[in-house]
Amino acid sequence: MIGVVVNKSLILRSSPEFDFYDSSSFSGKLGFLLKMPSASFNSLPGGPQVRSSFSAPIQAMEGSRTTSSFVNDKVDSFPTDFHQSCCNSDDNFTGNDGKDTLKTSTVGNSTNILWHKCSVEKSDRQELLQQKGCVIWITGLSGSGKSTLACALCRGLHARGKLTYILDGDNVRHGLNRDLSFKAEDRAENIRRIGEVAKLFADAGVICIASLISPYRKDRDACRALLPEGAFIEVFMDVPLQVCEARDPKGLYKLARAGKIKGFTGIDDPYEPPLKSEIVLQQEVGLCDSAEDLAEIVITYLDEKGYLEP
Numbered sequence: 001m002i003g004v005v006v007n008k009s010l011i012l013r014s015s016p017e018f019d020f021y022d023s024s025s026f027s028g029k030l031g032f033l034l035k036m037p038s039a040s041f042n043s044l045p046g047g048p049q050v051r052s053s054f055s056a057p058i059q060a061m062e063g064s065r066t067t068s069s070f071v072n073d074k075v076d077s078f079p080t081d082f083h084q085s086c087c088n089s090d091d092n093f094t095g096n097d098g099k100d101t102l103k104t105s106t107v108g109n110s111t112n113i114l115w116h117k118c119s120v121e122k123s124d125r126q127e128l129l130q131q132k133g134c135v136i137w138i139t140g141l142s143g144s145g146k147s148t149l150a151c152a153l154c155r156g157l158h159a160r161g162k163l164t165y166i167l168d169g170d171n172v173r174h175g176l177n178r179d180l181s182f183k184a185e186d187r188a189e190n191i192r193r194i195g196e197v198a199k200l201f202a203d204a205g206v207i208c209i210a211s212l213i214s215p216y217r218k219d220r221d222a223c224r225a226l227l228p229e230g231a232f233i234e235v236f237m238d239v240p241l242q243v244c245e246a247r248d249p250k251g252l253y254k255l256a257r258a259g260k261i262k263g264f265t266g267i268d269d270p271y272e273p274p275l276k277s278e279i280v281l282q283q284e285v286g287l288c289d290s291a292e293d294l295a296e297i298v299i300t301y302l303d304e305k306g307y308l309e310p
């Protein structure tokens, strides 16, 4: 279904601004006009309708500029719109010898770096996908139902033709975060990395579902701060430890109680519940809604906030 929706918007979307055959629309924006014989496009699958939709990425390639100077602007905190602030303005050009050079920056330990902007933007991707990129951050104790909700949410949105991707703590620790343990600083790094990856997915226009214990408020709030206002939707699985422990599908609580796992969240490691999350899914002993019903609550929220349309 998703393929159909994406393909449909690919075929239908044809912005005159990006039309290959209108050279005047390019001249103001590009250093030069990339000329391609129409025959090469006609040979593309999908024929002439698809053709014009492919023009935007090629325009983006032409926008590349690689000259750089070594004027460093220290950037302590990295604002969400940093790439805009550093790429849209002539202020970013320096050079007293008549040469056009670009200001580079220092971010963390990376020196002399420059944000490379592409003319295909988030809004273009959102239009293509017919949705808005955002992050649904599911937090809660082990066994509270985070992964189950993430999957139900993914299924529910998929059925509505929406593109999602799940970043599950357990899964990401199999690859990207395999170097991290469960001590506090490693959990913080786990959350930071997943927050950054989630931000990229949201920028891609995807509804990213991050599902990890994320026990520390400060770390979750730092991930929130990476995203535009409203695009970080915190979902708190408010399930008593007693319920989680009774479920114990992996037998980890049992091992933790027996002292065989040290620093297990909720047993001998802290969990800081959110103070103001967007959605609280409360469950009690003997009173648990199905994962599908819980997913429906989140989907209704997304719908009401306009995330299921571009």
Ligand SMILES: Nc1ncnc2c1ncn2[C@@H]1O[C@H](COP(=O)(O)OS(=O)(=O)O)[C@@H](OP(=O)(O)O)[C@H]1O
Pocket: 141, 142, 143, 146, 147, 168, 169, 170, 173, 182, 186, 187, 188, 190, 191, 211, 212, 213, 214, 215, 250, 252, 261, 262, 263, 264, 265, 269
């Ligand atoms: N010490 C300790 N504490 C908590 N959890 C532990 C621990 N050791 C292993 N596990 C298993 O790892 C899963 C949690 O990984 P996360 O990446 O979500 O944790 S965190 O956000 O970095 O705190 C968690 O999975 P979920 O049950 O899905 O939450 C556990 O299966």
Ligand SMILES: Nc1ncnc2c1ncn2[C@@H]1O[C@H](COP(=O)(O)OP(=O)(O)O)[C@@H](O)[C@H]1O
Pocket: 140, 141, 142, 143, 144, 145, 146, 147, 148, 149, 247, 248, 249, 288, 289, 290, 291, 294
């Ligand atoms: N809404 C629910 N109602 C009842 N049981 C649930 C619900 N959601 C999850 N479970 C069960 O609880 C256990 C833990 O769920 P899981 O999604 O793995 O939690 P987490 O990812 O938070 O560790 C599993 O056995 C799962 O089947």
